Amino acid sequence: MVEYSPVAMGGKAYICPVRSVSLSWQRTVTVIHRWGEDFKVYGPFETILDDVTFDKYHLFRSESHILPGFAPATDEK
Secondary structure (H helix, E strand, O other), rough: OEEEEEEOOOOEEEEEEEEEEEEEEEEEEEEEEEOOEEEEEEEEEEEEEEEOOOOOOOOOOOOOOOOOOOOOOOOOO
8 A cells, every 4th residue: 555645845746655555475484404405494474564754855847058159079089
């Protein structure tokens, strides 16, 4: 689940993610080395909750200008 909300940046409001919650079900895998062989042993399943809050947004902007009278370089040697 992702929750979106207006966030004020640079005098304007932008719709941004402010919170995310996810659930997963996983198990660990451990490698055991015995008698010159590797064995994979599976652990029990676990339910994982990931709850994240997004904040401290900032704008990243740049400006560019096209200058008149520009002539492209040539490959003269």
